[in-house]
Amino acid sequence: MENIAIVILNWNGKDWLEQFLPSVIKHSGSARIVVADNASEDDSVKYLQEDFPSIELVQNATNGGFAKGYNDALKKITAEFYVLLNNDIEVTENWLAPLMATMQNKNVAGCQPKILSYARKTQFEHAGAAGGFIDKNYFPFCRGRLFNEVENDSGQYDGESEIFWASGACLMIRSELFHKVGGFDEDFFAHMEEIDLCWRLKKMNYSFMVSPTSVVYHVGGGTLPYNSSNKIYLNFRNNLIMIAKNHEGPLFFKLFYRMILDGIAGAKFLFSREYKSLFAVFKAHYSFRKDLFKKTLKKRKAIKEQSTEFNAKGYYSGSILWAFFFKKIRKFEELNQRLFK
Numbered sequence: 174m175e176n177i178a179i180v181i182l183n184w185n186g187k188d189w190l191e192q193f194l195p196s197v198i199k200h201s202g203s204a205r206i207v208v209a210d211n212a213s214e215d216d217s218v219k220y221l222q223e224d225f226p227s228i229e230l231v232q233n234a235t236n237g238g239f240a241k242g243y244n245d246a247l248k249k250i251t252a253e254f255y256v257l258l259n260n261d262i263e264v265t266e267n268w269l270a271p272l273m274a275t276m277q278n279k280n281v282a283g284c285q286p287k288i289l290s291y292a293r294k295t296q297f298e299h300a301g302a303a304g305g306f307i308d309k310n311y312f313p314f315c316r317g318r319l320f321n322e323v324e325n326d327s328g329q330y331d332g333e334s335e336i337f338w339a340s341g342a343c344l345m346i347r348s349e350l351f352h353k354v355g356g357f358d359e360d361f362f363a364h365m366e367e368i369d370l371c372w373r374l375k376k377m378n379y380s381f382m383v384s385p386t387s388v389v390y391h392v393g394g395g396t397l398p399y400n401s402s403n404k405i406y407l408n409f410r411n412n413l414i415m416i417a418k419n420h421e422g423p424l425f426f427k428l429f430y431r432m433i434l435d436g437i438a439g440a441k442f443l444f445s446r447e448y449k450s451l452f453a454v455f456k457a458h459y460s461f462r463k464d465l466f467k468k469t470l471k472k473r474k475a476i477k478e479q480s481t482e483f484n485a486k487g488y489y490s491g492s493i494l495w496a497f498f499f500k501k502i503r504k505f506e507e508l509n510q511r512l513f514k
Contacts, residue, residue, distance in 0.1 A: 177204040177269065177345075178252035181260050182242050184211040187220050189260040189392070194225065196263050204256070204269060205229065209246030211236045238362035239341065247348070247356065255351060257344045259300075261392035263291055271387040272345045275333065282379035283346035283371065285339035286387035289326055297323045298391040301340025303330035304383030305368065306513070308493040310434060311416050313338065313368055316383070316505045319497055324504055331385045337487025339381045341367030343389050350374055354479070358414070358472070360465060364404065365411040372419045376480040381487070402449035409435060409457035410465075417461075417469040418476055421483070432458065434494065485514040 179201055183190060190208070197206060207229040210218055213236075221230055231246045243257060254276060256269070268286060275284045288301040297303060297317030302324075304316045316330045317323060339346075344367060354373050357366040371381050413431065420427050435454055442451040461469075491512040496502040 175203050175205070176253035177256060177273070178207055178250050178254070178348075179204050179256040179258055180207045180209055180243070180246060180250060181258050182209050182211060182239065182246065183213060183217055183260045184236055184242070185213045185215045185217065186260040187213070187215045187217040190217060190220065193261060193263050194228070196265075197258070198225075198228075200264050200266050200268055202269065205252060207231060207246070207250055208260075209233060209242060211238075211242040237359065240357035240361045240363065240366045241359040244356040244359060247351065252348055255344075255346050255348050257341060257346070259342045259391065261291070262343060263390040265388050265390075268387045268389060271384040275382050275384045276345060276347070278380075278382075280378070280380055281382055282350050282374045283339050283344055284382040284384050285336075285343055285345070286389050287326070287330070287383070287385040288340060288342060288389055288391050290323070291390040291392045294390060296325050298342075298393050299323060300342045300391060300393055303385055304334060304336035304487075305338035305340060305371075306487050306489055307337045307368070307372075308489045308491060310431065310492060310494065311412060311420070312493050313365070314489075314493050314505070315340075319493065319503060319505065322497075322503045329506060330383075333385065334383055335486045336381050336383050337375070338368040338371035339383065342391050342393075350379065358418075360414060360468070361411045362407060364407040365415055369411075369415045369418065372415065373476055373479075375484045375486075376419070376476065378482040378484050380484055402453045405450050406453035406457050406460075409438075409454050410461050413457065413461040414465060414469050417466065418473050424473075488514040490514065 179197060208221055209231045211233050221228060231249055233242055233245045247255060272284055275281060285301055287303050288298045290296045290298040299318055302315035302317030305313055307313050358369055416427060416431060417424060439451050439454040489512055491509060496508055502508060
């Protein structure tokens with residue numbers, strides 16, 4: 174385990190560190206444990222220095238969000254494998270061994286464990302569940318979670334499986350590949366940056382896996398609640414960035430169609446009187462077009478030049494919107510499995 178660096182990004186999370194850092198220390202063997210502090214304004218740094226002086230501490234100069242925070246910290250950390258771990262996760266005994274076993278396949282760029290809810294330990298957690306997938310309109314979903322509907326874990330997804338994306342809440346990744354593609358896209362700030370990272374590596378024919386015999390428990394929404402209007406803004410905006418960077422067909426029609434779908438979502442927020450959420454959708458599109466579109470097109474060109482063969486495993490050629498809202502499908506296993514690449 175000495176070639177593993179477990180890197181916990183922290184921002185004003187002293188309470189989470191108090192609660193969950195001991196489990197990481199207890200169950201991680203000889204793996205190196207590093208806390209990367211994102212310019213916290215609470216007593217996180219003081220707490221670590223006084224109560225866990227043996228834990229490595231990397232202090233970022235500013236809070237650049239999840240993406241820049243990890244990019245800045247990982248430039249200073251040398252290891253063959255990184256495990257990016259949220260500070261609100263409880264790990265379990267022997268959690269690293271299954272992940273390491275999966276990484277013995279040299280074509281696997283990264284993997285994740287089964288992620289269950291800390292509050293409801295028999296239920297999958299929203300951020301990653303049992304592995305991430307993406308549909309033809311680039312809406313992400315998981316084994317065990319479709320939109321905000323999460324399933325109970327009855328062992329139905331306990332088989333190791335190739336996925337489209339692995340959750341940034343607990344992600345083991347080869348450090349060489351992380352740096353080869355430039356790490357996370359810092360324009361994302363937070364949310365979906367791990368999907369974009371996985372997508373870029375899949376364009377170089379690498380794969381991502383879920384190893385469900387490794388189990389962790391995630392509180393979720395530790396920094397931003399799932400219904401936060403700021404989270405909605407970041408998710409809608411970042412999905413547009415991700416599409417513009419990685420979609421391989423004609424871009425104008427895909428973005429125009431996505432604008433229509435997001436407009437329908439905005440109308441739903443309007444009729445349900447969720448005005449902050451409605452504004453977040455409009456703000457996301459405005460910000461993307463005004464500040465990020467041209468910049469993203471340059472990244473799109475660079476990605477095409479670096480790409481080799483696209484590993485489309487985990488891509489769902491159907492519409493998750495249609496399946497969820499019109500066919501009333503609430504479980505991953507009920508989706509038409511023939512539509513998965």
